[in-house]
Amino acid sequence: GESVGLHLPTLSVQEGDNSIINCAYSNSASDYFIWYKQESGKGPQFIIDIRSNMDKRQGQRVTVLLNKTVKHLSLQIAATQPGDSAVYFCAENWMDSSYKLIFGSGTRLLVRP
């Protein structure tokens, strides 16, 4: 089975509820942030991104919120579905890093039927 999630914090939600996954980032100079979804046995998949000149960005059923004051990023998933069960990673890009991404350790989302 998938071993990447052995030590991950886990969020369990009821199908149909909204999910909020949080991420604390490390560098106040980071100017770009991205959320990835990783299903069991697969590579990370791009969900949504946001630049530091924005506080909020919406996609299809997902919203990313950025609070630069406390260096906090969140991913909101509306009407969570069983297919949303996965590990979710945030990543940040440091302005002087030549497009390298620094990844968080991830949160496992479990959707209860």
Added chain:
Amino acid sequence: DVKVTQSSRYLVKRTGEKVFLECVQDMDHENMFWYRQDPGLGLRLIYFSYDVKMKEKGDIPEGYSVSREKKERFSLILESASTNQTSMYLCASSRDNEETQYFGPGTRLLVL
């Protein structure tokens, strides 16, 4: 759609073997990356490349080397595999001047 493919989904090798992991992307991306992913440690950058024949060390390059002879292909080489290199290896690519990286499906390597 961006497609990043990796040559193997699963590999089993013995200590001391030379191991090649291949990655190919079909979107003409300039940047390519190799990561390893371990429980509790997240994704750690091994090497990356901004152009053909160009490479730069990431955060954990020891025990690895890379090759980029063609723009679409980026190879990760374990010169002499060791058990602590058992891991999930992920390749990614991105367009020049863009931060968004697109990942392959991963190669799960077991070194015995």
